Amino acid sequence: MPVERRTLLRTDDVLLADVRCGGAPRGWTPMRQAAVFGLVMVRRGLVRGRVQGVEQLLDPASVYVERLGCEQQFSHPCGDDVYTEIILSEPQVAALLGGDPTVPQGLVFTTPELTLAHRLLLARARTGAQPGGDAFELAERTTAVAARILGQLAPTRVASGHPRSARARRLLVDDARASLGTDVTQGLDSLARAVGCSPHHLSRVFRTETGTTLTRYRNRLRVAHALERLTEGERDLALLANDLGFSDQPHLTHALRLGTGHTPGRLRALLGPVLP
Template sequence: MSGDRRVYLREDDVHLVDVRCGSTGPGWTPPRPAPVFGLVLLQGGVLRGRVDGVEHVLDSASVYVERLGAEQQFAHPLGPDAFTEIVLSAPRVADLLGGDLAVPEGLVMVTPELSLAHRMLLARARQGAEPFELAEATARLAALVFARLAPDRADSGRPASAAARRRLADDARAALAAEPTIGLTALSRAVGASPHHLSRVFSAVTGTTLTAHRDRLRLARVLDRLSGGERDLAGLARELGYTDQPHMTRAVRTTTGLPPGRLRALLTSPETAL
């Protein structure tokens, strides 16, 4: 689909795009094969789709699963539309479907959980969330969609035992401790699991998301460096993978209630020493 596209996440296996479609004509777009595997989640309004000759009504209570190569046309009966598009690589689709790349036809009807996950992802993207957080949230949302589309196949990739799940979570924790700035895709490759499976297993084993765990590790690094009197806050922010110094300051203040400069003063003051 085309339109005014704002790309929030662009990785090898997944793109997250906010689209404003400017088409206002009542007729159908010319037929063309779908160029990608994708998930289209309307933010409001109604979109009509014709996929391999079969017509569908798409609305904000459904998800259109775009199958690579399927002939598709669209019409905008109520005027311009806004939607979220998640573009997935073939390996990522196969992973979400138990190793089989064949994508079942049909729409996915959204659940309250899926609808909230979509809106939360979109809100965090618009607020400027980091790629790691967006990648994990996008993986969770895509997994929810495919679990509705093909539940038996989506469940087939679960680790076989509690011990295997613990090992995977431990491996991820070790990798993050060694390099808290690592991206989600690189982390997944390092532990030999897909982002979707890694995120799901990590949350189940530890009770927290990969993003939250990574943020705690980075905060610990910040506090350690501030305890040593670190004054180059801009350099520290770059080193730990924050967007910039203000981003690090907001993250630290949100977690501790104090900005880095004040924390440094407290942590290096003789009166606070044991």
């Protein structure tokens, strides 16, 4: 069966892919063991699965939770189908489920809100190759969608990582800000590891405490650093973009224009070099 897989995001802990299966056979695929933990969200078509001998139907209003090591096979009664796949590393799964990587069994049924979050994630991911694309933001969005799905299977475990006190939440946010202050180029996964929290819990606590997302806060820091460098007379925009973790020079220009309303060249002229 021809499978077209487009990877939209790949980090050490998260993979997001757009998958299209063409020429699907009507019968069952060979039995195999699941090699990864994955969330499969059918967008078009129908898929029947046999998981550990139990049959289940996957459609656009459900999410299949693929558990590592499970015996599974599939059939495609309507022919071709299209789906989104989120693959998480074992440490990431454990972080989202209160420290235990064991994934509960079950089929997750979506809500209109979850379906919209899934489609908005895809829409944002497809702009990743264009100016303004940001892997940090995409990882934050992907992890949030995964957490919402797992939260329907194990709500208590997903919620267990939240700091209990206001002081603990403030300290977590301060630790994240301090870590970004020393390295604004780090990704979401490494930032979460640095502060000892799952990416999902860090994102939620940060937004609750600050009123903004980690992605927006990180971009504010990067714009502030860029303005300082431009004030000092920096002219190598490719080097500046690389130093601040932008994907390329157009990405830097996009962020500055979005944040300040001006291009780097105009900002350099407005600010002028600092005199000795």
